[in-house]
Amino acid sequence: MAGFKWAGAGFRAALVSILSIPLAPAAALAATASDLPVLDGAALSALWGIPFVGMLLSLALMPLLATQFWHHHYGKVALFWALAFLLPFTAQYGASATVHEVVHTGLLEYLPFIILLYALFTVSGGILVTGNLRGSPLVNTALLTLGTVLASFIGTTGASMVLIRPLLRANDNRRYNVHTVIFFIFLVSNIGGSLTPLGDPPLFLGFLKGVNFFWTTTHLLPDMLVVSALLLFAFFLMDSFFHAREKSMPPLPDPTPDTDGIGLRGMQNLPILAGIIGAILLSALWKPGIVFEIFGTRVELQWIVRDVLLLLLALLSLAITPKLIRERNGFDWEPIIEVAKLFAAIFLTIIPVIAILRAGTNGAFSPLAELVTAPDGSPVNVWYFWLTGALSSFLDNAPTYLVFFNLAGGDPHALMGPLAVTLQAISAGAVFMGAMTYIGNAPNFMVLSIARSRGVKMPSFFGYMGWSILFLLPCFALITWMSFL
Structure with missing residues (x-):
């Protein structure tokens, strides 16, 4: 995705005017939580x-x-x-209610979300995989497997940016390499990020809402293993077929000759990645009981410490990583x-x-609430999985996760307890089905852009969907039968 220049003076002026609302006279805005009206969704x-x-x-x-x-x-x-x-x-x-809602969303959801992405993006951008391998079926499958595992620890964006260029170099002398990038998007840019809040933005939003750090690890692991194993097996068979077919053709020149192996530069960023994980865990485990109230929003000390640590770790990565590494990464x-x-x-x-x-059935979206709710009031988990997934395929999966998380009640304790299968369905739908289109998850478009710039003839938007329908929908149907019926 491109076009990242800041808009003109009009945009900046308008943005400043919005952000200046919290600086309005204290007499008008210095309200406590009890003073502020509760937004009635009904x-x-x-x-x-x-x-x-x-x-x-x-x-x-x-x-x-x-x-x-x-x-x-x-x-x-x-x-x-x-x-x-x-x-x-x-x-x-009124201004007071507006400021309360904006500050509440900004402090508890938006800023932690952006700070984590910034930290993972910055640190992973300082890790460079050097050298080149021959893109055999075994090597390609191993790279996809590695990326799938890494995605839950350095994020789908981080894993995609670290490994897509080595994968493209390994296959730049092969005639058939489109499928390699497509399966990379399936596995590394999406499904691999399903095991921790670090992996994919929807899961981090769930963590901010109160879902335990390792909840997704224990509840999504079986589904993730099944889907990943099926896709890796299908990829290996397909890549083996194309590789054997290419042997009967004249070899293409290799722009990046093979080496004996690959190397890793920027290894000083690996402890920083561990520090990011530690900062997230700290905010979940450390409960000092110190709370600050800002325009009616309660902000706990451990959340502030987490976000400050993440920013400091990102700055440390910038300071200790040679500029050349980031340049070679195209950062x-x-x-x-x-x-x-x-x-x-x-x-x-x-x-x-x-x-x-x-507001559930009392709100304006009651038809949607009724669709995912059985007559006895219990959630219909199949619909939670497929509706979350369908919207995540064409819209961004992070806000889609929030929509269905709240539709299911928004109570993390209930969703991790008696409604655990419902939260599993929402989480799996958001993360897995972000792979259905180029626009389902941000790394998809980034990988597409890099692959095309390297000469890979990637399919069109609907051409890619043909691949995803063929390979992903059967996998999703299987885990529906396994987990949600």
Whole structure:
């Protein structure tokens, strides 16, 4: 995804005006939680969901249908939809309620989300895999397996950026290499990130909502192993077929001759990655009981310590990693800037949507609530899995996870307890089915762009979906039968 320059002075001025709301006179805004009105989702019209839907549809369609416009103006599009929520909301509910909702979402969800992505993006960008291997079926399968494992520990974005270039170098003298990149997107950019909150943004949002760090490890591991094993086996058979076919053809020149192995530079970043994991675990295990209240939002000390540690670790990585390593990795700040700007609008516009979903059958989205709820009031886990997955295929999987998390009640204790299968269905749907299209998860588009720049003739949007329908849907049908019926 491209086009990451900050928008013009008008964008900056508008952004400053929004961010300056919390600096308004204390007499108007210095409210405690008990003073502030509770947003009643049952009283909200479905029209409040228009900015959120508009933002997600813009993200899904405009990069494909209006590429140049999106390239230069996506920041303005995000600002438009943010204001489409903020201005009417302020007019109806007042400045105090608006500031409370914005600060609550910003401090408890958006900032921790962006800080973690920034830290993983920065540290993984300082790790360079050097050398070249011959892209045999065994080597390619081993690289995909390694990436699948790494994705849960350095994130799907981190694992994708570390390993996609070595994989492309290993196969740059092969005629048939499209399938290798497609399965890389399936496994490394999506399914591999299902075991920890570090792996994929939806799971980290669940962690911020109160889901235990290792909950996904224990509950999604069987599904992840089954899907990964099936895909790796299918890839090995397909790659073996193409590799044997190429042997009967004249060899192509190799732009990067093979070496005896691969090397790793930037190893000083490995302890920093361990530090990131430690900071996340610290915030889950350390409960000092110290709480700060900011415009009605309770912020616990351990959360602040976690985010500060993540920022310091990212800065440490920048300081101790040679600039050449990042240059050879093709590292730049554009992707994280884009994510920060787009998700600012997404997290704002989703505020009324979450409130309506919390109202359940009493809210404007009651048909959706009724679809995933049985007559006896129990959740229909099959629908939670497939609806979360279907939306995650075409919209971003992080806000989609939030939508269904709240539709299921939004109580992490209940969702980890008697509703554990429901949370498993939501989590698996969001993470796994982000692989169905190029736009389901941010690393998909990044890998696509890198592969095309290296001369790989990647399929079109719908061509890629042909691959995903053929290979992924049978796997998802199997785990539906295994886990959700």
